[in-house]
Amino acid sequence: MIENLVIVESPAKAKTIEKFLGKDFRVISSFGHIRDLSKKNLGIDIENDFAPDYEIPKEKTRVVSELRKAASEAKNIWIASDEDREGEAIAWHLAGVLKLDLATTRRIVFHEITKDAISNAIENPRSIDMNLVNSQQARRILDRLVGFEISPVLWKKVQPSLSAGRVQSVAVRLLVEREREIFSFKPESSFRINAIFRVDEANLESAFLRAEASKRFPDEKEAQKFLELCNISKYNVSDITVKPGTRSPAPPFTTSTLQQEAYRKLGFSVAQTMAVAQKLYEAGKITYMRTDSTILSKLALVKSREVIISGYGEKYSKTRQFKTKTKGAQEAHEAIRPAYPDNLTITGNLNEKKLYELIWKRTIASQMADAQVEKTTISIEMNNSPVVFNATGEVIKFDGFLKLYTESSDQENNDEEKYVIHPVKKGMPLYYNNITAAPKFTAPPPRYTEASLVKKLEELGIGRPSTYAPTISTIQNRGYVSREDRPGEKRHIKVLTLEKGKITAISKTEVSGKEKSKLFPQDIGMIVNDFLIENFSEIVDYHFTAEVEEQFDEIAMGRLKWTGMLHEFYVPFHKTIEKTLENKDRKTGVRTLGNHPETGEPITVRMGRFGPVAQIGNSDNGSKPRFASLSKNQLIETITLEEALNLFRLPRSLGMHEDDEMVVGIGKFGPYIRYKNKFYSLKKGTDDPYSLTVERAIEIINEKNESEKKKVIKDFGDIKVLNGRYGPYITRDKLNYRLPKGTESEKLTKEDCIKIIEKNNKPK
DNA sequence: CAGTGAGCGAGCTTCCGCTTGACTT
Numbered sequence: 001m002i003e004n005l006v007i008v009e010s011p012a013k014a015k016t017i018e019k020f021l022g023k024d025f026r027v028i029s030s031f032g033h034i035r036d037l038s039k040k041n042l043g044i045d046i047e048n049d050f051a052p053d054y055e056i057p058k059e060k061t062r063v064v065s066e067l068r069k070a071a072s073e074a075k076n077i078w079i080a081s082d083e084d085r086e087g088e089a090i091a092w093h094l095a096g097v098l099k100l101d102l103a104t105t106r107r108i109v110f111h112e113i114t115k116d117a118i119s120n121a122i123e124n125p126r127s128i129d130m131n132l133v134n135s136q137q138a139r140r141i142l143d144r145l146v147g148f149e150i151s152p153v154l155w156k157k158v159q160p161s162l163s164a165g166r167v168q169s170v171a172v173r174l175l176v177e178r179e180r181e182i183f184s185f186k187p188e189s190s191f192r193i194n195a196i197f198r199v200d201e202a203n204l205e206s207a208f209l210r211a212e213a214s215k216r217f218p219d220e221k222e223a224q225k226f227l228e229l230c231n232i233s234k235y236n237v238s239d240i241t242v243k244p245g246t247r248s249p250a251p252p253f254t255t256s257t258l259q260q261e262a263y264r265k266l267g268f269s270v271a272q273t274m275a276v277a278q279k280l281y282e283a284g285k286i287t288y289m290r291t292d293s294t295i296l297s298k299l300a301l302v303k304s305r306e307v308i309i310s311g312y313g314e315k316y317s318k319t320r321q322f323k324t325k326t327k328g329a330q331e332a333h334e335a336i337r338p339a340y341p342d343n344l345t346i347t348g349n350l351n352e353k354k355l356y357e358l359i360w361k362r363t364i365a366s367q368m369a370d371a372q373v374e375k376t377t378i379s380i381e382m383n384n385s386p387v388v389f390n391a392t393g394e395v396i397k398f399d400g401f402l403k404l405y406t407e408s409s410d411q412e413n414n415d416e417e418k419y420v421i422h423p424v425k426k427g428m429p430l431y432y433n434n435i436t437a438a439p440k441f442t443a444p445p446p447r448y449t450e451a452s453l454v455k456k457l458e459e460l461g462i463g464r465p466s467t468y469a470p471t472i473s474t475i476q477n478r479g480y481v482s483r484e485d486r487p488g489e490k491r492h493i494k495v496l497t498l499e500k501g502k503i504t505a506i507s508k509t510e511v512s513g514k515e516k517s518k519l520f521p522q523d524i525g526m527i528v529n530d531f532l533i534e535n536f537s538e539i540v541d542y543h544f545t546a547e548v549e550e551q552f553d554e555i556a557m558g559r560l561k562w563t564g565m566l567h568e569f570y571v572p573f574h575k576t577i578e579k580t581l582e583n584k585d586r587k588t589g590v591r592t593l594g595n596h597p598e599t600g601e602p603i604t605v606r607m608g609r610f611g612p613v614a615q616i617g618n619s620d621n622g623s624k625p626r627f628a629s630l631s632k633n634q635l636i637e638t639i640t641l642e643e644a645l646n647l648f649r650l651p652r653s654l655g656m657h658e659d660d661e662m663v664v665g666i667g668k669f670g671p672y673i674r675y676k677n678k679f680y681s682l683k684k685g686t687d688d689p690y691s692l693t694v695e696r697a698i699e700i701i702n703e704k705n706e707s708e709k710k711k712v713i714k715d716f717g718d719i720k721v722l723n724g725r726y727g728p729y730i731t732r733d734k735l736n737y738r739l740p741k742g743t744e745s746e747k748l749t750k751e752d753c754i755k756i757i758e759k760n761n762k763p764k
Numbered sequence: 765c766a767g768t769g770a771g772c773g774a775g776c777t778t779c780c781g782c783t784t785g786a787c788t789t
Binding site: 009090609629670679 | 778783785
């Protein structure tokens, strides 16, 4: 018999708490929810006032039987799930499944894992809050209704296996709308004038100042005219302003801000960040990593202060508590921080170390003093033009938290070069070293990264810390969006430079639109998005979640009946489902691009059975239409007639080579040459299937055959020694075996190989 | 590893939020 049994959600938390509570307490975990709506069917009896049909999922049966066993052996049971809507529901399900008396079940909560917080919780138990539980049931059931009623409509009207949901569909919408903004964006250019001035007329090496003209010029001619004026102008310092300012540190990490910073500073994907953080949490190195709170425990504040004072001195310390600003934050946990702020580094793999260091710096910096800065602006006037040159610079008077950490920004063109402002005085004459005029193009809004999408979703109050990473995975797995790099396009520009009284023009190329690890909507994502906006505009509205959240709050406060709320939502919603099923045609995103220049047949693009397809003609008058798949990076929405026609040029014959035909085409894995029933991939970036020559094709074929010959070191029939990416290895029955270190692969006999295979086969 | 587009029909897919392993390469 155990005196006291405490049930928490996370096993790592259970371990820590058990230490604090002593031998009269046993702490076990439920591993999150233990019961959910039935997986088959809807799991909701709509006729019967939305009665939910809960079941214990298969993967939870073991945990539940362990919980049952522990509960039957305990005298007192304390349910310590998190203090939020989901945690309250977990408590209620636990009470139900473990057959606990609701009236006497002791529900306790704590926000930080310290001895004081836990004993305080034990001294102040309460009962389960049914209003809060009901708001969770409303949330759960609404999500099931939305997901399980709209998805089948998509299967019928768009494509099988698609999905829609309150969170994922809005995430896709954000990406699609941003992509369309980018399509329709027309870059405009104007000439920007940048000058480097010196203080001494004769000495070309004297102190200099970088400044930009207050005016931009629409074209090269105007810019040229201005530079001519610059050449004969006299310059002097007309004004100097010095503005003091402060910069404050960012709050400690939440899940969302950790994902953003780990992406920007470490290049981690959202899922990778969470996996590494999970490891750190399980090892007791950081606090819980799924949180929306920026609050630090008192203990963390005190410890951080000690670390700062001993490391940097008293004046670098400024203890702060940051209020969580996020909409709908439930604050069941602390911010993400080092479990022990005095540990500057940890043991672990490289990524764990990097992420820990990031969390440590962010936490400590948040408790450091503001930085004191001084922003200086120097105006330089011309004697023959109203245009003014401005030089700006920032001097850090006291670094404060900047000593340790600065937050990165999503802005890519961070061309704010920090130039030291040399001491100049009002009225002082200046002389130009050089003045350049270069066209500057306006840029479209940036594409989302995984992390910036999470940021946007959080701002809209959509999704929770535990679902950001899975949502990002879902929309990629469904094929709605894809994470990709794009090389960008070269742009030729002309730069004018005025130097020593002469204006020279140089041509330059710059790359625009280069993308790294960005989210690109795909055709199916755009078609589904448009279908949802046409038919379920309320659900994919950016405010939908915020509006239902308000009602969930009303339910939690006991001011609204949860089944009533669901009824209000469901009746019109279900009517829309039925109307859509009945009246709407299948949506393929079809576009007519025009007519074939020779035959006059119509050319269309649409989503076909196997993906986006272009079609020449139709089957009306007994003629057979021709089909070609769109290639990667082409979208139904933006493909041109010319590009579509091009698709039909492949596969094409390159003619004969040693009595066999060479055919070029684009397959599942990119452009290829088919020759003697073998496939040879074209080199990415260098070879183009439309313009590939016979000579180059033969070269590719020979190259591959050569390297394949080198691949086989020994051939014993069923056993082969091959040369792979990681060096020589043995293969048999499609299984590969590593060679022991120091083996000379050329000298292996068949018997040696069998020995190695048998050794390798031993179970680990 | 390497395109498919005739048409029909059975059986499958799907949500969001809590939590981690148990799998294979």
